[in-house]
Amino acid sequence: MDEINNRNNEYIKTELIAKLLKHFLPEDKSSRLSSDMVKYFTELIFIFIHQAFTRTIQQASSEGTIHVDIQHFEKILMQLLLDF
Amino acid sequence: MADLDDERLLQDPGSRLKVALHAACGKICEQLQIQSNVTVDKQVVNAIGDITFQQIETFCQDLDVFSKHGKRTTINVDDVRLLCRRNPGLLDKIDDFQRSLKPLKTTSRSTTSRNNISSRYDDHNVDITVVESSSDMDDIN
Numbered sequence: 001m002d003e004i005n006n007r008n009n010e011y012i013k014t015e016l017i018a019k020l021l022k023h024f025l026p027e028d029k030s031s032r033l034s035s036d037m038v039k040y041f042t043e044l045i046f047i048f049i050h051q052a053f054t055r056t057i058q059q060a061s062s063e064g065t066i067h068v069d070i071q072h073f074e075k076i077l078m079q080l081l082l083d084f
Numbered sequence: 085m086a087d088l089d090d091e092r093l094l095q096d097p098g099s100r101l102k103v104a105l106h107a108a109c110g111k112i113c114e115q116l117q118i119q120s121n122v123t124v125d126k127q128v129v130n131a132i133g134d135i136t137f138q139q140i141e142t143f144c145q146d147l148d149v150f151s152k153h154g155k156r157t158t159i160n161v162d163d164v165r166l167l168c169r170r171n172p173g174l175l176d177k178i179d180d181f182q183r184s185l186k187p188l189k190t191t192s193r194s195t196t197s198r199n200n201i202s203s204r205y206d207d208h209n210v211d212i213t214v215v216e217s218s219s220d221m222d223d224i225n
Binding site: 004010011012013016017019020021023024025026031032033034036037039040041043044045046047048049050052053054056057060061066067068069070072073077081082083084 | 097098101104105108109111112113115116119120121122123124125127128131132135136139140141143144145147148151157158159160161163164165167168170171174177178181182185
């Protein structure tokens with residue numbers, strides 16, 4: 001099966017990420033964003049979410065269940081945060 | 085009563101962004117569910133949405149500090165790459181993305197300097213490419 005990717009802006013829109021960045025960055029002069037940077041950051045966030053889901057699903061599969069639960073997510077959370 | 089609360093909630097820009105982010109997570113989740121034949125609980129989607137929101141906040145603080153450290157007023161691609169320093173696999177993915185966007189642009193200068201930095205963090209990382217292969221689960225089915 002093909003890996004999903006964000007090529008056509010279909011899952012995470014760069015506009016959404018740009019708005020999020022503007023929301024969190026301080027309002028002073030030292031926070032202008034290059035347009036290229038927003039694209040890369042969108043890809044980074046997409047990889048983050050993709051990894052979060054994929055690892056959770058793999059954790060559930062390794063326990064033999066097809067119902068993915070919050071406990072599976074909790075188990076992978078620590079390593080996910082360390083990797084990012 | 086509930087409608088008024090929802091209206092007030094949606095007027096707050098932070099909440100609107102959070103809702104949009106959760107929607108995006110939901111879309112990704114659905115696609116992965118179809119690919120791997122599992123059902124993912126709603127709680128998990130909410131949790132991942134919350135975590136991503138917090139992580140973006142942390143990243144923003146980092147990006148701001150990185151650009152200030154480089155004595156720049158604009159945050160650029162090198163700051164994003166510095167965010168990925170902890171995991172060489174992650175850095176490779178970002179570089180692949182960069183190469184796919186700009187096949188003609190030479191990035192040799194920036195990659196060699198970044199590779200020297202990322203090699204220092206070899207002890208505690210998970211090979212990201214191994215974890216990601218969802219095709220393994222299709223074989224189980």
